[in-house]
Amino acid sequence: MIEIKNLSISFGEQKILQNIDLTILENQITIVVGQSGTGKSVLMKCIEGLIEPVEGSIIIDERDLFTLNKQELNETRKKMAMLFQGSALLDSLNVYQNIALPLIEHSDLSEDAILKEVTEKLELVGLKDVLTKMPSELSGGMKKRVALARAIILKPKYIIYDEPTTGLDPIIAEEISDLILKLQEQYDIASIIITHDMNCIRKIKGNVAMIHDKKIVFDGTFNDFINDERKIIREFVK
Ligand SMILES: Nc1ncnc2c1ncn2[C@@H]1O[C@H](COP(=O)(O)OP(=O)(O)OP(=O)(O)O)[C@@H](O)[C@H]1O
Ligand SMILES: [Mg+2]
Structure with missing residues (x-):
């Protein structure tokens, strides 16, 4: 399990995320959504231990990421895979x-x-x-x-996908969404998917966390997400 607790991230004077709480459960899919520039990729880099927060903690399998020594950090990173946007x-x-x-x-x-x-x-x-x-x-x-x-x-026990279907044509994008689901079923991985792609979200379902204005404004099931009446969510879901 990954527990993000009271996490704040800034670059100099610019605050990106403020007092975020989010739990990533084992063997489940968490979809992270939000407009461009809201700090989704920054959050993922922080979970990978690549960016240090100004406040708060990330507890991975009961160990606080930012108190680990180099060797422990490497061991933790081995449990996590990342699929970068450009495939890399x-x-x-x-x-x-x-x-x-x-x-x-x-x-x-x-x-x-x-x-x-x-x-x-x-x-x-x-x-x-x-x-x-x-x-x-x-x-x-x-x-x-x-x-x-x-x-x-x-x-890996955890896999983070950063925009796995962005830039692909709709048919290939759907195949990649299917593949993410298949891997999930076969390997019992906890998957974290950052995406803008509503087709991908509808296909994969899973839990949804939405970042808006430095905060998590929604954290719940896919069904509750698509039925939420708030304007910021309606604009995203339409
Ligand atoms: N290394 C960095 N140094 C300074 N600012 C950064 C750094 N990385 C990201 N930022 C800033 O943090 C903010 C959030 O960036 P991030 O890449 O997380 O957005 P995003 O939600 O992933 O957007 P997109 O959907 O376009 O990928 C942006 O304003 C960006 O300029
Ligand atoms: Mg991004």
Whole structure:
């Protein structure tokens, strides 16, 4: 479980988030929504331990993230995967090398075992015969799938998706939403999805947290979210 307690984040004089409370439950999907620039990506970077808050705490599996030493922080980070908006594949490495990289760095598996894991994950995300392709040879949707395969290779307990369907055509976007649901069911991962995409939200459902004007203005189920009468939510849901 991830517990965000009374969290405030600022950059210099600019306050981004103020006294935020949010709980990410195990094996569940939490969708984080809000207008552009409201601090969604900043919040996610803070959960990854990349940004320090000015106030408050983030408790991951009962340990306060900002009291961990370097080694403990690394152990915690291994439990968390992040799917970046632009997929963030390494351009100079082929598909196999990109997906295998976390295993090469963090496990002592043999080459054969790594190849087996990589092939298995590629199948799971619906890709075949792409092991030796370079990222530049892949479509946007294929890159997302490869990035997904890489994100789950260390069997994370938590996965954070930053705008997983943005910039994809509607059919591919729907396939990626389906894939997120499939991974959720097969791996019991707690998924945190940042998105603007109402189609993705309707497909995935899950719990919704909305950030507006530095605060969490909604935290509840998908059904309660789409039925909320407040203007800021109606404008988002329409
Ligand atoms: N490293 C940084 N230094 C200073 N300001 C930053 C930094 N990172 C983000 N910000 C500011 O924090 C605010 C929130 O940014 P953030 O990227 O979290 O928005 P977002 O909600 O993810 O928006 P989008 O939906 O467009 O991705 C913005 O005003 C941005 O300029
Ligand atoms: Mg963002």
